[in-house]
Amino acid sequence: MRTIPIPVDTHRLRFTCVKAARPRVVDQDTGKIKTDKDGNKVYESVLLAEDEFGRIELVKVGTSGEPPIAPGQDVVPTSMVGYVWEIPQNGTSRWGISYKAASIVPVSGKPGGGGDA
Template sequence: MRTIPIPVDVTKLQFVCVRAPRPRVLNQDTGEIKTDKHGNTVYEIVLSVEDEFGRIELVKVGTSGEPQVAAGQDVTPIGLVGYVWEMSRGGEARWGISYRASSIVPAGVTTHA
């Protein structure tokens, strides 16, 4: 499966940080932490997302470098994209969407993507 980034329009969505940023662990046994191609630690943030119709979802978003946000804070993901993934284990196929942002900032902070 080809991995093609799907841009997410965040203008009609509200995001709240549900869990403070944590480094993404690649291997629970060794404690290996994920890094990007530049050697920066990849952090994982759990966000509550509400759309204009009041529907709410929880999503995990990865970003390089530690975002300066805290649990309970309204935030804005900058450059948010989704990636469809698929894997087969033990004859069962699983799929989903993973999310990545170039940065996550407190709501109301203006920054360039």
């Protein structure tokens, strides 16, 4: 399967950090951390995405480098894209969408700030 990035229009969504960023582990046995093509650690943040109709989805979003966000903050993922993935397993397949953003910043745009309404 060819992976083609699918741009995500985040302008009509509100994102809240649910779980702080953690390095993405690619091998549970060795503890190996995923890195990008430049050798930077890839971090995963769990975000709550809410649309204008109140529908909510939890999404894991990867970034190169640790984003300056904390649980409870309203955040903005920039240049977010989705990738469809598929894994054959016992004669069937599992599939899903993984998300990546250039950065995730607090709504105020200041590290450690934002989330105040």
